[in-house]
């Protein structure tokens with residue numbers, strides 16, 4: 001299970017947008033986005049690079065923070 005911190009989510013709509021963005025990356029399974037914690041967890045079954053994940057989330061309008 002991998003965990004990333006995401007900045008900019010303010011409501012359930014944001015959660016849906018981030019979830020949807022992550023869903024477009026083949027190889028990410030069991031995606032869970034937590035609004036209160038500002039984080040997302042997932043199984044990275046194909047070793048997708050953090051750079052790819054970061055870009056996808058930024059394209060959706062949010063920011064991945066370390």
Ligand SMILES: [Cu+2]
Pocket residue numbers: 009010011012013014015
């Ligand atoms: Cu929102």
